[in-house]
Amino acid sequence: MTSFPINSLFSRLALVLMVSFLLLGLMLVQLSRQLDASFQEQVTQKLHLSLAEHIVHEGPLFIEGKPDPAAVERAFHNMMILGKGFEFYLLAPDGTLLNYSAPPEKIRRKRIPTAAIEQVLAGQSTLPLRGPDPRDPIREKVFSVAPVMIDGQMLGYLYIIINGEIYDSVAAQVADSAWLPFALLMLGSGALFLLASTLGLFAWLTRPLSRLSDAIGAMETQGFKTPSLALNTPGAAxxxxxxxxxxxxxxxxxxxxxxxxxxxxxxxxxxxxxxxxxxxxxxxxxxxxxxxxxxxxxxxxxxxxxxxxxxxxxxxxxxxxxxxxxxxxxxESDQVPMRIESVSIAELVQDVLQKYRPAAEAKKVLLDVSPKDPGLQVAADIEKLERVFTNLVDNALRHCHSGDSIRIQLLQDDQLVKVSVSDSGIGIPASDLPHIFDAHYKAANSIRGDAAHSGLGLAITKRLLALHKSSIEVSSKVQQGTEFRFTLPLA
Ligand SMILES: Nc1ncnc2c1ncn2[C@@H]1O[C@H](COP(=O)(O)OP(=O)(O)O)[C@@H](O)[C@H]1O
Ligand SMILES: [Mg+2]
Incomplete structure (x- = not known):
């Protein structure tokens, strides 16, 4: 397994992913806590919405238009049985605090706004609806409220904070001890999972790249001797x-x-x-x-x-x-001067054959060119073309026996003249055919003759034709003869 230095692609990828994951995780935890709190508030408010009304119906809290301390005390005391989470306030119609179930030093507001109270009583609000908390200048809490009516007159409100201060402190303790390990566990296992999957993903993504780098390495060490492996990773991107x-x-x-x-x-x-x-x-x-x-x-x-x-x-x-x-x-050097001109090819061939005629007659070999039409003109460098024919005829004559023939045929085809130099001589073995144009190659059946034959003739011929942007082909059968073919552009 490869190690991952800090500046490797993998480390960077993993780092970015981990940080994003942790941030996202923390955000999710926070969000779910808030949603959870809001859900709980909604449930408790719904459960206790009519609580204030029940208490008001228990008995009159006012006497002669003023709060009855004894009645209020009794009512508050009874309500304590419900639980420690509730806080009770008796309010005047304008929101002024008349009486409450708390030590006076805890009360931070003498009067609270009544907008939320009126909203609940009008039945127009969606829950949870928070109202002002007399124990804090800005905090708001879910509540239950009921008007206190005596003889058709509205004397004030009974205002109950559900989930009061005590609830808050208990909830905070419980939350920290329950949430923290859970959140840490979730984040930790999430991070581990992420790390593992990134590692897997990374290995999967970089596998072809490693193969590529291996291949390049192999090329570097072995040179180009062995064929390098052709890469084709299945399933790669x-x-x-x-x-x-x-x-x-x-x-x-x-x-x-x-x-x-x-x-x-x-x-x-x-x-x-x-x-x-x-x-x-x-x-x-x-x-x-x-x-x-x-x-x-x-x-x-x-x-x-x-x-x-x-x-x-x-x-x-x-x-x-x-x-x-x-x-x-x-x-073979790069700059070979070319003098392209119109050449009457039949005449040129006749001239070359003329040179070989005495030797051919002595050997009883027939030389022929057809057609002999001097009007057939090709665009070529005349000296170089003459060397081509000389080489080919020289070879043919050397590899012919008495009674054989050497024919040169010229065939006009569209913008080209197809040239064929064939003989009925001894032929070239198939195994030698691919090599005869190599410099210094002589076929197994090669006839040396008395002149110097260093095997350069066909290499020179091929090169001369290449300078005319033409290529030469050969076909041959042993004991039947050989044919060389090439084309030249019409002048
Ligand atoms: N017409 C031909 N018939 C048979 N063999 C041939 C013919 N032309 C060329 N070859 C073979 O190709 C070889 C290479 O020819 P070339 O390059 O001209 O060299 P060289 O003429 O010096 O032997 C010859 O040695 C011979 O074996
Ligand atoms: Mg030769």
Missing amino acids: REVRQLEQAFNTLSHRLQLQYRKVKSVDEMRRELLAHVSHDLRTPLASLQGYLETWMLQQRKGQQPDPAYVEIAQQNAAKIHKMVDQLMELARL
């Missing part, structure tokens, strides 16, 4: 899924790029190794024949002119290889 997809695409691209860079690098190294190997043979031969020739001369013998000729042939081979290498290097 949409945003997380998008993130995962972005990561998958990114890692895929990086891997492709990495492989590409790596293969180019490997190819370069291989090429260098092969070329130096290929160069060594003609170079050794060149050196050997020259040394022999010099030795013969030093000995005073007549040196054999054939030796110089062979040395010269080897030098030509080396020359050709170096030329090809330099051409490929030049073509």
